[in-house]
Amino acid sequence: MMKRIILTGAAFALLVFQLACSKKQGATAPPDNPPPVQQPEPYPGLPLALTNEAVKKIEIYDPMVTDWNTAAAKKWSWSPTTALGFSADEINRFGGGTDFKVRKGYAVMSDNSMAAVMTYPAGQRVWAKIISGNVHSAELLPNGNIALAASDGNWIRVYASSQGPNNSNYGEFALGAAHAVLWDPELNVLWVTGQDQSNNTHILTALAVGGSDAMPELTELKQYRVALPTPWGHEVSAYYGNKNLLWVTTNGGEYVFNKSTKTLSMSPTNNLTFVKGIGNQPGGQIVLVRPDANKNPRPPVSCSLNNWSTSTIDFYTAGGQRQGSRTVNGACFYKIKIVYDNYQ
Template sequence: MNRRSILRGLALGAVAVPAAVLLEGTAQAAQYSVAATEQVANKVYVWPKGKALTVANRQWSFSPGGGAWANLSDVRLRNTAAHGYVVLVAASGGRVGIVDHTSETDAEGNDLLWSAAPGGNPHAVERIEGNGSIVAASSGGFLSLYSPTAVSKPSTLALVKTYSLPGAHGVLWDPSMKVLWAIGDGTIRWYKVTGSYRSTRLSQAGSKSFSGLGHDLQPDYQNKGKLLFTASHGTYQFDTASKAITRLSTETRVKALVRHSSGEVLSVRADDTGARTWGSPTLRFSDSADRTRSGAEFYKARIWTPAYE
């Protein structure tokens, strides 16, 4: 079975339920925007799905510079009461941060509301809704919890606790179940959040094992109560209620995987070539044309929405 057949099979195999989330349009039209971390230019780009991946077509971008900001590895759009839309970013060079999503098209380092250096190759970053805390997942084997003295002031965030998670690669807040999902080496764990402000803590509530190193962890926007994740031996769906894991494909080296509310699947698969063997110049779509940017190395791709699920 070829790659597009796998992706379309994933999309068509979804449970036939009404779309739980409509993302920048309708499920029927499947018009939405995509955010991607591009590691050669070291920028976050946001493009309309149907447009060529050119600088001229960008809706928004973020350029943090190099050093500890090298190799951007994660991006998420979130909504806050105090600052409106903010963008969470992580870089394998060692830093994570919160970017003010202002009306300007091209954000830079001076648009950061907060940043920190958790170290250990940060792969993902998430915000705990209503609490204001930030959690970073570093592949060095730990989660870093940053909590504020005022939810409305990201500048007050400070490290309060680290938690061991071998191979930590992904984190995702679940507003329905009030838990933080995290993925690492052979495990998905979920954590309850206790306390507030600098007394915020994570308490592990359970775990589920699988084979291989876990990688990306994202919502299935067509199926509330389901998550999608990628690992060494394939792609998978995780049922947040039953904790059942369903294997979706045997495709390896998938670095990003997410399903839009229309059923279309967006993914990035490492091409195993060049200086960044973990990246690819192509964003893949199950129901429309793939998009390639010559010379680029995309690592993560996201549906551009503040929705957690």
């Protein structure tokens, strides 16, 4: 499930095992020194979608509700069912999701070994496929096709989902440890993170989607390629309020990418490690998820199912000052998305 780098020495082998980009625990972080716990306050903003592996559902919560363990907080939940048009095999493969995005009456999701396009909010199956390769991210293109990133498959693909509920045609771009896909309607490119397999450089780059709706093709636009400051690229998400910027995370840090200058600068949120999902409300507030296993000290209420998820969502001001959090008892949240059907 993870990319491994073979280094001499048992101690270095253990360190690399911990840092490999995957749904695995990273190296122990220094103490986070969080601010004193304050009374939770309502946060105005759009709903937040989270992939919850503990209950194998995608869930949407209201940040205005201060206690996320109440029925009032959870506004929507989804998992594939036969009533929604999914097959028994597709249902069995679903483990809670690795990504979820809402796009103009539809939504896309990925999971380790499947992906789907569905109507939103009804959740009816539009297209779905069982796919090996540890699928980590999904995006719905304007023409109805779905883009996917597979970390073990080492590819970015665009499937012709617009051509029927079971269509299997796809275009592919080889990319090691591929983890993220995000469509940019201004530049008409697909932003992706991964690793150049020819030289092992960890990169953020952009792909042009060509061909036809029925037979898509992917070509890298190398003028947009940049090396990531730290290894194992993970998340790429929209920076709402500034179309020239993107959020980018790696195992080693979190960054803001400037499309015009092709530069990556440190995120205002203290350059946290192992951030699995990050985004901002249109008003500027930053929200993110970071595995409980990488927090020091580990929170008393935390995900006990695995070492790559968390029970807590963290909130920061646009300037990076920590505001507070929401915790769901027993939850194992892996990815977070702002429920906003605009691409940027």
